Amino acid sequence: MLLSLTAAALVFVAAWVVWDRARGPTATPIADFSAPFVFGRFSVPADNPLTQEAFALGRHLFYDPILSGNNTVSCASCHLQALAFTDGRAKSPALSGGVLEFSSMSLANLLWGQERFFWDGRATSLEEQALIPIQHPDEMDQDIDALMVELRASIKYRRMFRRAYGDVTAENTAKALATFMRMLISSDSKYDRYLRGKARLTAQEEHGRKLFMAHPDTKVSLRGGNCIDCHSQFLTSGFRDALDGFSNNGLDPDGTLPDGLMAVTGNSAHKGFFKVPTLRNIAVTAPYMHDGRFKTLEEVMDHYNDGIVVSDTLSPLILEADNAPDNGPDTIGLRMTPEEMAAIIAFLHTLTDEVFLTNPQLSNPFDGDT
Numbered sequence: 001m002l003l004s005l006t007a008a009a010l011v012f013v014a015a016w017v018v019w020d021r022a023r024g025p026t027a028t029p030i031a032d033f034s035a036p037f038v039f040g041r042f043s044v045p046a047d048n049p050l051t052q053e054a055f056a057l058g059r060h061l062f063y064d065p066i067l068s069g070n071n072t073v074s075c076a077s078c079h080l081q082a083l084a085f086t087d088g089r090a091k092s093p094a095l096s097g098g099v100l101e102f103s104s105m106s107l108a109n110l111l112w113g114q115e116r117f118f119w120d121g122r123a124t125s126l127e128e129q130a131l132i133p134i135q136h137p138d139e140m141d142q143d144i145d146a147l148m149v150e151l152r153a154s155i156k157y158r159r160m161f162r163r164a165y166g167d168v169t170a171e172n173t174a175k176a177l178a179t180f181m182r183m184l185i186s187s188d189s190k191y192d193r194y195l196r197g198k199a200r201l202t203a204q205e206e207h208g209r210k211l212f213m214a215h216p217d218t219k220v221s222l223r224g225g226n227c228i229d230c231h232s233q234f235l236t237s238g239f240r241d242a243l244d245g246f247s248n249n250g251l252d253p254d255g256t257l258p259d260g261l262m263a264v265t266g267n268s269a270h271k272g273f274f275k276v277p278t279l280r281n282i283a284v285t286a287p288y289m290h291d292g293r294f295k296t297l298e299e300v301m302d303h304y305n306d307g308i309v310v311s312d313t314l315s316p317l318i319l320e321a322d323n324a325p326d327n328g329p330d331t332i333g334l335r336m337t338p339e340e341m342a343a344i345i346a347f348l349h350t351l352t353d354e355v356f357l358t359n360p361q362l363s364n365p366f367d368g369d370t
Helices: 002-023 052-063 126-135 144-152 155-164 170-182 190-195 203-213 297-306 338-349 354-358
Strands: none
Touching (some): 126 170, 155 170
């Protein structure tokens, strides 16, 4: 009798597996998905819609060190949720020793903004971006074909891939990771609640908000921090149109100016151009800039206030922004008062989204089976 029951169970399991495989991919739209209308338009590839199955697969892959050649490094190793998916380092450690070329970027609100990814814009889609660190010898150092063998050896991953896309392939791996990253939406900061009429800013925060939004104009006695010229009003990231999301913000002279976007486009006018990052959760993503050279927001404000370095491709939006041009040309920068800089920093702190930083749906699925 026991043998009969066991045989029957095996037959049932085998039949279920055949049925599950025959079903192929499912397509369950992500429940309760909504995007803040103030963030503007966004697009999702027609061949990679936002589904629960793709998100679940992408979340597992993002946190799984199986993606690295030595099975010790995951995407989350350099993108920690509590730090808005940065890693708190000036530059992440390289597998081969030393450090990587750039600082780890925040992954918030990637549905919007520029259509190029990485500090130097080397990827033109999230799907393309997803596979580059996996195969980079200093980042995850994984042979993509070897990774497919490992993933296909996992019953769990075979099932998750089948439900999300069908087969276990590099293309579908990229799609799943891209889906997870597209769903890293930060939109519940104090500033967001202020925009929805559900929170009030302090006097200092409101002063900082106004300075953030204003381009200085001494002709009409308008003081400003000039932030919005490069950081869009609501997303606070670079603008989507053309290459406006990349800029030379006056960090280095021509002699030591790194290539930046020029390495990708071959256009000398793009030398020293780097991706304008989102300022969402900026208070928890230190250190700052593409090379992590500034440790604090105060150092960042000091740079824009009186530390701008002139070079041939310096953004004219930065060059012309000055609250006190009558003081002479020796210092290039905003020349704001200490109180004004403190107010802008106070406003930047209102961009911290504690819900995003702690949302269990975005956390490691291998911790407590969440």
